[in-house]
Structures are given as C-alpha cells and as structure tokens.
Amino acid sequence: MSAPDGSPVTKDNKRTQVLAGFLRQVDGVGPGAPSAERAVVEGAVNDQAPSRDAARPAGEIELKLLVDADRMAHFNAAPVIAANARNKGSRKHLKSVYYDTPERLLRRHGLSLRVRQSGARFVQTVKTEAADDPLRRGEWEASVPSLAPDLALAMPFIPEKLREHLAAHPLEAVFTADIHRHARMLDLPSGTVEIAFDQGALTAGDRSLPVSEIELELKGGAASTIYEIALLLAEQGAVKPSISTKSARGFDLADDKPPSARRPRKLRLDASVTLDEAFATILRSCFLHLLQSLPAAEDGRNPEGVHQLRVSLRRLRSALDLMRSVGALSNLDALRSEAKWLAQDLSAARDWDVFQLETLPTIAKACPSVSGFDTLGRAAGKRQSDAYRKAHHALADRRCAVFLIGLGHWIETRGWRNGVAAEDLGRLAEPAVNFAQRILSAQHAKVLKRGRRFKSLGIDELHRVRLATKRLRYLSEFLLPLFADRKCARKFSRRVAALQEELGAFNDMAVTASLLDGLGTEPESAIAAAAIAGWQARASVGVQPALQSTWRDFTAARVPWSSEG
Numbered sequence: 001m002s003a004p005d006g007s008p009v010t011k012d013n014k015r016t017q018v019l020a021g022f023l024r025q026v027d028g029v030g031p032g033a034p035s036a037e038r039a040v041v042e043g044a045v046n047d048q049a050p051s052r053d054a055a056r057p058a059g060e061i062e063l064k065l066l067v068d069a070d071r072m073a074h075f076n077a078a079p080v081i082a083a084n085a086r087n088k089g090s091r092k093h094l095k096s097v098y099y100d101t102p103e104r105l106l107r108r109h110g111l112s113l114r115v116r117q118s119g120a121r122f123v124q125t126v127k128t129e130a131a132d133d134p135l136r137r138g139e140w141e142a143s144v145p146s147l148a149p150d151l152a153l154a155m156p157f158i159p160e161k162l163r164e165h166l167a168a169h170p171l172e173a174v175f176t177a178d179i180h181r182h183a184r185m186l187d188l189p190s191g192t193v194e195i196a197f198d199q200g201a202l203t204a205g206d207r208s209l210p211v212s213e214i215e216l217e218l219k220g221g222a223a224s225t226i227y228e229i230a231l232l233l234a235e236q237g238a239v240k241p242s243i244s245t246k247s248a249r250g251f252d253l254a255d256d257k258p259p260s261a262r263r264p265r266k267l268r269l270d271a272s273v274t275l276d277e278a279f280a281t282i283l284r285s286c287f288l289h290l291l292q293s294l295p296a297a298e299d300g301r302n303p304e305g306v307h308q309l310r311v312s313l314r315r316l317r318s319a320l321d322l323m324r325s326v327g328a329l330s331n332l333d334a335l336r337s338e339a340k341w342l343a344q345d346l347s348a349a350r351d352w353d354v355f356q357l358e359t360l361p362t363i364a365k366a367c368p369s370v371s372g373f374d375t376l377g378r379a380a381g382k383r384q385s386d387a388y389r390k391a392h393h394a395l396a397d398r399r400c401a402v403f404l405i406g407l408g409h410w411i412e413t414r415g416w417r418n419g420v421a422a423e424d425l426g427r428l429a430e431p432a433v434n435f436a437q438r439i440l441s442a443q444h445a446k447v448l449k450r451g452r453r454f455k456s457l458g459i460d461e462l463h464r465v466r467l468a469t470k471r472l473r474y475l476s477e478f479l480l481p482l483f484a485d486r487k488c489a490r491k492f493s494r495r496v497a498a499l500q501e502e503l504g505a506f507n508d509m510a511v512t513a514s515l516l517d518g519l520g521t522e523p524e525s526a527i528a529a530a531a532i533a534g535w536q537a538r539a540s541v542g543v544q545p546a547l548q549s550t551w552r553d554f555t556a557a558r559v560p561w562s563s564e565g
Contacts, residue, residue: 066242097173122144151171158450194216224412267285273432432475443475507540
C-alpha cells in the first residue's frame with residue numbers, strides 16, 4: 001500500500017493521515033469564525049495614507065510551504081489545484097531589491113522595504129512583521145518609476161519616531177531576489193486563495209540562497225481556507241509550513257547570520273473579552289511563537305532555536321491544558337499528544353546545548369587544575385550531534401508538518417467548539433476575567449500547599465513545587481494581561497518567574513547528572529565528570545539561601561486577581 005506521493009504507508013504516516021483527516025473536518029464557518037473585516041491587519045494606516053493615488057493601505061494573510069525544487073511540478077498538479085483552479089494561471093519573472101540602512105534600522109523595528117520589477121512595472125512595498133497572528137502582516141504598495149526606492153512614499157507607513165533617523169541615514173541595497181513565479185487562483189467554498197509556486201534565489205554579495213516555496217495568500221473568504229489547501233498539499237509530499245519571509249532570509253544571508261529565535265511577545269487581552277476570544281488570542285500567540293522558532297531550530301547554528309521551539313511547545317501544551325478546565329472541548333488531547341511527541345524529540349538537543357555551552361565551560365574555567373574537560377567535551381559533542389540529528393529528523397517528518405498545519409486550521413476555525421456540549425459552549429461565552437480568577441487562585445493555592453514547610457523540603461518535594469510553579473507561570477503569562485491595569489500584576493509575574501528559575505537550578509543539576517552517566521568512560525574524562533558532579537553538589541548548598549529568600553518574596557506577593565488587587 002502506498003501514500004499519495006508513492007511512499008510506503010507506515011504506522012507513523014497512517015497516523016498523520018488520520019490527524020489530517022479529522023482536522024480537515026473542523027467546520028470553520030460557524031459563529032465566531034474570523035470575518036473578512038477582522039482580517040485587516042492591526043495598525044493599517046488610514047488617516048495617514050499619502051495623498052498620491054498610487055499608494056494604498058492594505059494587509060496580507062499568507063502562509064508559505066517550503067518544498068523540494070524537484071517536487072514543485074508534482075505539487076502544481078495536486079488534485080486540490082486541478083479541481084479548484086480558475087485556469088492555468090500566469091507566469092512572471094520577479095526581480096526585487098530589498099533596502100535598509102547600514103545599521104538595519106528598518107529591520108530592527110520589524111519593517112521591510114523592497115522594490116519589485118515585474119515586466120515594465122515597478123512596485124514599492126512596505127511590510128510589517130506578524131504582530132499577534134501567524135498569518136497576518138501589514139502591507140502597503142505604491143508604484144514607482146524604477147528599482148530605486150521612493151522614501152517619501154514609504155514615510156506615512158513608518159512610525160514617526162523612525163522618520164528623522166531614516167532621513168539622516170541613506171538607504172542601501174542589501175540583497176536581491178530573482179524569482180520565477182507561477183500563480184493560480186483557487187476558488188473553494190470557504191474562500192479564494194492565490195497559490196504561487198516560487199523558484200529562484202536570494203543573492204547578497206557573493207552569497208546566495210535557493211528559494212523553492214509555495215505561497216498561499218487569501219484573497220477573500222475565511223483564512224482557514226489557507227490551512228485547508230495546505231493540509232491537502234501535505235498529503236502529496238513533504239512540505240514545511242513557514243512564516244519566514246524572503247526578507248528575513250535575505251537579511252540573514254546578507255549579514256551571514258543564522259535565523260534569530262525570539263522569546264514570545266507579551267499577550268494583550270482586554271478585560272472585557274469572552275473566554276472564547278481569550279483562548280483564540282492565547283493559542284494564536286503560542287502558534288506564532290512556534291512558527292517563529294522553527295527556522296532557527298531547523299538551521300541548528302543558533303542553540304536558542306531549539307530552546308525557543310521547546311518553550312513554544314510547552315506553552316502550547318499549557319494552553320491546551322488550560323482549556324480542559326472548561327470541559328470536553330474538541331481535539332485537545334490529539335493536539336497535545338502531537339505537541340508532546342515533537343517536544344520529546346527536541347529535549348536531548350537542548351540538554352546537551354546547556355551542558356556544552358554553559359555547564360562544562362563554566363566549571364572548566366573555575367577548575368583549571370583539573371584535567372579531562374577537553375576529552376569530556378569531545379564525547380559530549382558526539383552526543384550533542386546525535387541529539388540534533390534526532391531533532392532535525394522530527395522536524396522534517398511529515399507528521400510535524402501535518403500537526404502544524406492542522407493546529408493552525410483548528411485555531412483559525414475555533415475547532416474546540418465542535419461537538420461540544422451546550423453547557424460547555426455557555427462557559428466559553430463567559431467573561432474571561434471570571435475564569436481567570438478561578439484558575440489562577442486554584443493554581444496559586446496548589447503552589448503554596450506544596451511549598452509548606454519550605455525549608456525542610458527534599459529534592460523530590462522541591463521538584464513537585466517546581467512543576468506547580470511552572471504551570472502558574474504559564475497561566476500568569478496567559479491570563480494576567482486581563483488584570484494589566486492593576487499595579488501588582490507585573491510584580492507578581494516577576495516573583496513567579498524568579499521562583500521558577502531558582503527551582504529550575506535543582507532540576508538542571510539532575511539533568512546534568514543523567515548526561516554524565518556513561519559519558520566519562522576514559523580515565524581522564526572521568527576526573528572531569530567527577531569534578532562537575534562535585535561542583536554542582538556544592539553549588540546546591542549555596543542555592544538554598546537564595547531559594548528560600550525567593551520563596552518568601554513569592555508568598556508575600558499580592559495576587560492581582562483578588563478583589564483587593
């Protein structure tokens with residue numbers, strides 16, 4: 001038996017087909033599905049639009065699928081395209097030049113400026129990064145006479161504080177994109193999507209990077225249409241969902257840097273929102289962080305990539321656990337299981353990164369008379385390489401792609417409502433503030449209960465306190481924005497974070513001990529391994545006073561959700 005791309009059907013890809021099947025059945029038309037008006041990117045400029053008719057404020061809703069170049073024709077002939085394309089589409093040769101200051105002022109503020117030539121036409125485009133939603137970005141276009149940028153046309157869409165700096169710092173061409181595009185329009189019952197098959201290269205100086213991707217851009221209807229098409233394309237072969245723009249990849253190429261990996265943005269939740277709306281905002285935040293972390297994790301040169309990807313998966317699982325508190329919402333367990341699978345295949349890579357980049361060099365520097373650290377480091381390096389191969393194998397697995405696309409579809413359609421009992425739907429309509437008060441209060445009480453007689457707690461008991469504190473920290477990140485107007489909210493967040501980090505020191509020691517087990521097999525490296533174990537045992541004694549002080553600060557903190565907050 002074979003899969004649609006001719007590969008044998010295994011137990012694992014059977015599972016991805018099942019997951020894709022039930023996620024595709026999620027209905028995205030019901031009440032609460034995002035409307036076309038809500039797809040307008042937040043921050044689009046209206047009153048500040050330039051007077052020239054050529055410029056217009058707009059936004060784009062787009063997802064990319066990275067594919068192998070030799071499979072592009074196969075995807076172009078996929079059944080979903082053959083059945084829904086209006087015609088054979090158009091073919092264009094697009095040449096683009098991307099501009100910024102030498103200090104990368106635009107990029108550092110989440111903006112990009114390009115001029116694209118298509119035939120005899122030149123179009124200048126200003127874009128913003130995704131702010132709160134994986135698919136949506138600001139986009140403003142204006143016709144220009146050549147490949148040279150017209151900064152005056154771009155100024156109305158650039159924050160006022162940057163305008164003076166840009167006027168004083170000339171723009172320069174940073175890199176070019178030379179793309180051959182085959183674009184087709186697909187009409188599905190849920191919406192209209194332009195699908196573009198892009199092949200070409202990005203060039204910066206003597207460096208170049210191939211481009212082979214499928215762009216799905218919504219032209220009308222529900223944004224979930226993008227994910228519907230992506231799921232069907234994933235059944236035809238290997239795809240990697242991505243929100244990494246050509247701009248981001250081109251600047252990394254020009255600066256000869258690996259992709260960056262950032263911490264999640266702080267949530268913004270209005271105190272008046274319903275629980276359903278709060279869940280949608282929280283999940284979009286988790287999904288955005290996940291997609292933003294993928295390029296660095298796949299690239300492998302920046303260890304923060306795997307770390308932030310693991311954090312994003314933990315946040316997602318915490319969000320799904322939070323939703324369980326409402327009742328039997330649809331597909332929570334299936335999605336949580338997939339997130340756990342992916343996180344498990346990343347954990348070893350992160351553990352060895354910490355050992356190689358932090359633990360080993362710190363202790364080796366402090367113990368110059370001890371031999372064997374170099375030998376131990378080489379042995380650890382082999383384990384680290386093996387762990388990264390496992391991580392990259394998981395990220396390249398079709399199961400990962402189906403999980404990500406299915407998750408996006410589920411969030412966009414608010415698929416947790418499907419088949420839900422009436423009383424649970426009623427809870428989703430409640431004010432989120434009421435739910436937050438109950439959940440935060442219960443978790444806070446659990447941390448305090450596990451931390452009773454804190455000074456006398458053993459390692460296992462401190463581990464239980466750490467797990468409860470970690471959950472409280474994630475819940476605080478998700479729900480405290482509802483209480484952002486209360487002065488004590490920020491202080492409480494800091495104290496929860498500080499407690500988790502102090503407790504985490506004990507967990508790091510346990511991880512190090514497990515990594516050292518069987519690593520120092522040579523006599524010289526065994527001496528270094530023993531030195532690390534001894535150093536950390538001694539350090540654990542010194543951690544105790546700081547940990548107890550942090551615990552006292554935490555227990556004394558006023559909770560923002562109380563009536564006195």
